[in-house]
Amino acid sequence: MGVINDNISRRKFLSGAFMTLGLGFGLGMLGMRFMQFLSPTIKKQRFEEILVGSVNDMSGDDAVPMEIAGSKILFLKTDAGLAAFSRKCTDLGCLVGWDKSKEQFICPCHQGVYDKNGKNIAGPPPRPLDRFPVVQKGDNIYVKVKVA
Template identity: 35%
Template sequence: MNQPKNANRVNRRQFFGLAWAVAFIGLLGQIGAGLARFMTPVLEEGAFGTKVKAGRVDDFEIGSVSYFRQSRFYLIRLEDGFLALYRKCTHLGCVVPWDENAGNFNCPCHSSLFNQVGEVLSGPAPRPLDLFPVEIRGDEVYVDTGVVIQRDRFDPSQVTPV
């Protein structure tokens, strides 16, 4: 029995139908990839919310207070280790600057005072400045600004030893 000559060939209608289907699937893929990229947060190195490499242990003198503006914390070098304080006031959230001359953190909004380890010296702030975890890897200091630790007082166990 003879088959028609063009029985296994794709006709023009099938070809265009297939081409449209492939183009449509490709378009859906592009849209999906674009959406996924849009929905994924882009966190630059050192940005708030990431684990920040602050520097080498020896870069920080004992007693120093170093400000990491982009990462929103102060790194305090104490005799026996490090403490990373969130710059956000525990009263209403203002940025609390370090006053080098006075040796304390002085909130400009309602005048709360905090000492070098973040304890409240005078209110209305209800609790000490919050902490970020500090990790010493080799001789490098890392601060995890993605984890905020609240506390009701300073305790030496909060200091990450060197």
């Protein structure tokens, strides 16, 4: 009699213990997933500095077109120094060109106009041209681009 009762109570105890452990594990995983859902996904962005030329290469009044890491860029001296503008129009993404006589970026698609600092001043573009950070080290000019 005592052996059977001991077996049953041990079986009940083990069953209850495993159920409690399973439930605890399940609730823990659910809580962890919920916290992942609530917290924003933060991806660390990496930038790379790419040598694009020397100060002498960029010292003229005209814009210097380049393609860096798949992005079409225009270098230009602005009121605040050398800048690297994306040529992608902020309206629908056509390529802007530089009109030296007017000192403006012109988009041929819908006549969007930007001033020499990249500010949208006429037409449909909703915001200024995007810029890439420019770094000068000695006589060399670098542009910072995102790498995947």
